Amino acid sequence: MSTLLEIKNLKTHFFSKDKVLPVVDGVDFKVKKGETLAIVGESGSGKSITSLSIMGLVPKPGGKIVEGEILFDGKDLVQLSENQMYKVRGNDIAMIFQEPMSSLNPVLTIGEQITEVLIYHKKLSKKEARQKAIELLKIVGFARAEGILDDYPHRLSGGMRQRVMIAMAMSCDPKLLIADEPTTALDVTVQAQILELMKDLSKKFESSIILITHDLGVVAELADRVIVMYAGQVVEESPVVSLFDEPLHPYTQGLLSSIPKLDEERKRLTSIAGNVPSPDSFPKGCRFNTRCPHVMQVCIDKQPDLIEVKPGRKSRCFLHEEGVNSNG
Amino acid sequence: MKKLLLLMAMVLFLSIFAVACGGGDDAPEEPADESPGETDATEEDEDEDEEEATGPQYGGELVLGSMSDPVMFNPYYSADSASADIEGQLFNGLMTSNTELEMVPDLAVDYPEVSEDGLVWTYRIHEGVLFHDGVELTAEDVVFSFSIPIHEDYTGPRASTFQYLESVEALDDYTVQFTLSQPDAAWPITASYSILPKHILGDVPIADLEDYNEFNLENPIGTGPFKFAGWDAGVSVTLEAHEDYFEGRPYLDKITWRIAADQNALVLLLETGDVDFINVPSSELATVETFDHVNISSTLALNYSFIGWNLQNPLFQDVRVRQALTHAIDRQEIVETILEGEAEVAHAPASPLSWAYPDSVPEFHFDPDRARELLAEAGWEPGSDGILEKDGERFSFTVLSNDGNTTRRDIGIIMQQMLGDVGIEVTPEQMEWGAFLDKINPPNHDFDAIILGWNLGLDPNPEAIWATWEIEQGLNFISYSNERVDEIAKENSSIVDQDERAELLAEAFQIIAEEQPYTFLFYPNQHLGMVNTLGGFVHHPRVTFYRVNDWYISE
Amino acid sequence: MAKTLEQEKLTVNENQSDILLEVNGLKKFFPVKAGILQRTVGHVKAVDDVSFYVKKGETFGLVGESGCGKSTTGRTIIRLYEPTDGKVLFEGKDISNLNEKQLKPYRRDIQMVFQDPYSSLNPRKTVGTILEEPYRVHKLYSKAERKERVEHLLEKVGLNPDLRNRYPHEFSGGQRQRIGIARALTLNPKLIIGDEPVSALDVSIQSQVLNIMDDLQKDFGLTYLFIAHDLGVVKHISDRIGVMYLGKMMEIAPKRRLYSNPFHPYTQALLSAVPKSHPSEVKKERIILKGDVPSPSNPPKGCVFHTRCPKVMDHCKQEIPALKELEPGHFVACHLYE
């Protein structure tokens, strides 16, 4: 499979009067055509800002891509002018957001919001756009799609809105879909519907998907490959199955073992000590060193690199460099 | 500043002399406000333009500045000066006043014949006087007009002006005879009330006349030099020349009163040429004088300003105290500073313009030492804080004036300082006009001292202000009472001979001046600013728009 | 014929001393006010005839999706809301209609831990003040004792007692939640109602808090009513679990029974909807419910679940199924089991 998107050493920092927050600090990864890549991390890990960096929508004022390349289909998105980015966004790369309740414009009808993308990017006539919108709505599971078109978002439930968001995102057949916590705000039963829908769509549209989530369950459901982010950096990269089978990085290990699971019973949860560091106080050395059960002097002194431990599997940890088996 | 406008003309000076006030063409008062002025009182002169040479010519129009909308155009019901100004142009009376403040024939051909007992007055009127609608004015119209205020259904405010008129009848088409119930010195003035057209109003029941807007507001018809052309509420009133005016067509084609909200606006409108004629307050005189296209005419106004001492208040019951107060106030300084010299210090309750003005009255000039002396005589000694005391009571009082009148406001403030120098504590206070009147008028009499002015009527009868019986209900709110003055007040109005009456009045004025129930402040000048192309203007001390039919525009 | 909860209650009564909290036919309706007029046009039946009991020392989990009324149930029990109907028996005494004054002693026995670690602590007060407040309200202990107790509690929840003088905003979410727990513990309560206490936390922090709650339960002999939407979390911490849907109790069962053998179609769907914890399990068939939860202001007639139920029958649309005990301790409200 060929690479659709390659991110090299992406650094997106936030500047305020007295400090610089390295929210995304040297992220590398690739997305291949047709694959679903999950980016997992807790709050403050920089996963959302990474996705917004790809979209060229880093919050302003304050946020800025200070370094790195985002190669999409061979073009470096970082270098594109704002005018050129307009053609990429919504067309080649689409995005859906976490909050379906607030991500739709409350004063425009569903129809207006879907068709405007089609009219803008695909230069369809109003009528064609409307037809296409109906098709899309049917695809995302609305039986009476025509009726929905003239409704306002507030009349729809969260699940329905997220479907609308998906329909909107898919309307221009994007090559890449970025889904930022698409199911987090939804109830379990609705989440299941949406996950099911996304699985179908990824097959149908052959789009690549970047799935951003903190929920490893969602990762297990959808992803082909996984990137684990911590404190603005990628700490582990792996195909999904091997990640669950054998997590390499101590953070991933902690994460996996701290989740209470339905299908197993433990008297006591394993947990990662301490707190997720905030970007203004990332520790020196390995950023996980404050919470790592295997912390060594070297971890405090310098930063480990993201190295390929096994084929297709990378980890950012001195344990691997020194050949220590993480399962020990 | 503002309020001047708000309060309409009457705010400024209470007009006085109940009987005196109603002359048809003389508005009870001018919108002259604080405007005092000082020219030689004597020259109520034609301040005619220098360029007399061109001579009168027909045509042109004039825009006159006004600060308030008129109320209506029916002098038997209106009571405001804006209405009176316009009524003066729309109607004529049998008599009118001249610049000497004498009553002279208007519609009447000559002075009336008066019966021996002074009860029967017979007027002969001009023939061929036409109303604006072309109908000739006859004695019937006069009879009709004077029957209105004596009719039992009359709803207007003038009934008492006509209280001594018993009957009026037409002897023929051009002769009309009035019968009075008792001699009335003010009758010649009363006889100057406007003549209304019977052929239009004759069928309207007297009870409905006040609200008969078809005439009163929409289409007043009179015999005056100008006829009604339009009224844009709050904006302007327009009159056009009455072609068939009995004295000949006025020179001007059209006059328009433009209503502006305040004094500043009028001054600016005059400057920009939007208005041709305004009343200039002395505070703005300096500005108007700089306008090249404007002439200013000044004359003594028929009014005076005073500080009234409430004689019900023990503080002011001693005549020495009142004299001392007058001695302590530097009226000349007030005139020269806040009035910019545009006034003359007053000593008596009559205007120098009046025939009744006495030759001499006691005067109390600025003399703080004399003031202290008099106060000491009256038993007032400086207390520990420098304020005079007597029997443990401090000499401290409030002087009230109506807000909106900046001159009075400033006089209060200055007075505070001047009286402070002799050890009297004064608190100046201003009140909104309505509240102010409520406070000073009977039955309240709730004040220590007030600063106010009287607009004088043509008749100098002192009764309304000084007679004891006016304390309870009338204008004698300071509660002045003097037996001799009461006698004179009662007697004088029935003395028809002017010299005899003047002598009597002088006595009353002297008594009042001696007793100083008021500290008489000054006789202000009034100033009229007008474009220098205006000719034929004559400055009448009471009537701003006097003989407008003689006015003309010269190129 | 299965026993209804009413009957169950009778059996429970025999060993009443085991029961700490009993909720019987609890209802909480909120008036729906329309527009700016604020006229009541209907009611949101947030909790509609819910019954269950919590035994001493156990953790009773209450799960359900948003809008199912689980939080309202918790808040009505602790009398943050006035119940519309029904009884809440605490140690056998009905506290549902006590006034605030009569309630005060019970305030010490029942405490609550809230969901949002950011809004549950007064931002203007120091942690010490927040934790001492309950003592001041109940006029307990001297100043020095209060301080000592607060420090002790902070230590108990794994925080440095020296941080007493800090403000909430200086703490991370997990730490704040510990403070929230410490506050609930100040008055030595018998029952703690946890209203989604870990759902706002990051996964790695969530487990810390769950562990602390576990420990405290043992140390203090606490009883928990644990409200959550995360089935994994509920399973981990609870002994018995009640499943709510649209204001109604659907199923109550001991944890193992519920997860291994759910009776109610809703419970089955719910469990099946949970994302799998390993990619290899994803292939398994799952029950996908259609549509969304209906609005509680206008719940469906009959069984409230009938609109989405894969096994819906005709009379589900008419009759409200009663909560019946199918197996010992396993209650279900479903017409399938009649």
Added chain:
Amino acid sequence: MTTYIIRRLVMMVPILIGISILSFGIMYAAPGKPTVLNLDPSISVEDRERQMERLGLNDPVHIQYLRWMGNVLQGDLGHSFTRKQPVTKLIMDRLPNTIVLMVVSTFLAVIIAIPFGVLSATRQYSKLDYGVTFTSFIGLATPNFWLGLMLIMLFSVQLGWTPVGGVSTLGADFNLLDRIHHIILPAFVLATADMAGLTRYTRSSMLEVINQDYIRTARAKGFRERTVVYKHGLRNGLIPIITIFGLMLPTFIGGSVVVETLFSWPGIGKLFIDATFERDYPVIMAITMFAAVLTVLGNLIADILYAIMDPRIEY
């Protein structure tokens, strides 16, 4: 919606009755009687007393109130004490002027405030933003009579660009340009404070909106910033402005008192002030009630517009 409006209109009734009782009470508590004021002091006490009787001013206050209320319910606002005209006519003569002034100044305020507010928000912390912010604060801090007189001195007297006052050139026929010429300065002065306030509101409302998720969605769709701001942002940003706008209505009437005086604008603000000082009860009551109705209606209109603008609101 119709029933909602009807219900709201019904709800106005008690409020208006409350206001009428309150203002009638205050008015009567004021020292000074109408006849004392509106009549020349030369008028005798008897004549004055007769006037009082005729106007019913000697009756107890509650009787007078009920009589007034009764007449109002029959559509009769009474006769002005001082102006001898039906109040309805007095008001109708001047109301158009006030309304024109209000409409124009509102229009000015809106067309200036909203674009600047939006620009200020979209370029937060730019020089333009600071400039707009500073200017609008100055607009809020300037006493408008002072501003008015200074502008008159500058534009009308020094430069001669605008007339000193009035609605139109005296005696001229209706001429739109002439009207505009006359109205521009008073409308601007009347609009300043609201313009400034509206700019601030627009700015903060837009700032709020710009941080909303749906704006991010719109950006993610690839729209140009202009489309994002004006199509997706502005309509949402304007919704709260509408409420403000409804609340602004009565302040325009209030402000008109000052502006009408300054610019010799024959409107009801000026009439009201005059009536207050003259104790012209029927006129005071009529204008107070008119303003109250306008205020209440302003709120209602704002709510209705709100509902139209915001599909989330349903009645």
Added chain:
Amino acid sequence: MAKPEINLPNDINAQTLGKRRSLLSIIVAKFFQNKLAVIALVVLSIIITSAILAPLITPHDPNLQNLRHRLEPPGPEFWLGTDHLGRDLFSRLLYGGRVSLTVGFVAMIGAVSIGTTIGAIAGFFGGKVDAFLMRLVDVIISFPNIFLLITLVAVLEPSMEILILVFALLSWTGTSRLVRGEFLTLKNREFVLAARTIGMSNTRIIFGQILPSAMGPVIVAATLAVGNFILAESTLSFLGLGIQPPRASWGNMLTYSQSVTIFRNAVWYPTFPGLAILITVLCFNFIGDGLRDALDPRIVEK
């Protein structure tokens, strides 16, 4: 009893809490980031201080007339010139500032106290109490304010005390709506619920828990209100209903100078009181704006 997985609490805290920052210090720091607000604060402090210290600073008695020195231009004797009665404008400006600022502050305190109390009661108790109080607010809001002011001041005779009273009585509605809104939100905040679950009394909850959190917007509104009252006083002065002479206030000083002649011949007279009002109100607005940002609760929660 700390379990090994929890790690040692001391370590965590030492690492993540960092340097201690109290709420106040954050607010102050945030406020000081707003340069305009800081400048405004400095200017306003100077104005207030000089108004307070007026008796010590002023070179002349503010009410002493010197009729020989009327409308003198600014100079060494009269720093800002004299007014139409020859009174020293600088002295009057400072004394007038006392009056204007007093009117502004006291009226603000009155309005804010009434508004806060009523808003708090309405918001906290809700239901019928709320409905009644909000109807009251409706009536007062629907009452055309300027008309009521004019009428009331005319009725009660304008003195500083009356002016303050009338301002306070008419201007609390905004605050009450604001506070009510805050209360409606805050009373369902979990920390308030928590206070209820420990059995805290309503009074204590209102004053101890909710009110302090609701004060942010109130303080902002109060700051702006002071400026507005100063402006309102000047407008009433213009209509002849402001502070009465000889007591100086910025409003009546400005009003007395509204004459064409004074504008032409003594332009300093209208200029200085006008500027005093403008600058003071401007300062209050800028400070209010700065406080709005500084007191924004979000800064603490982020």
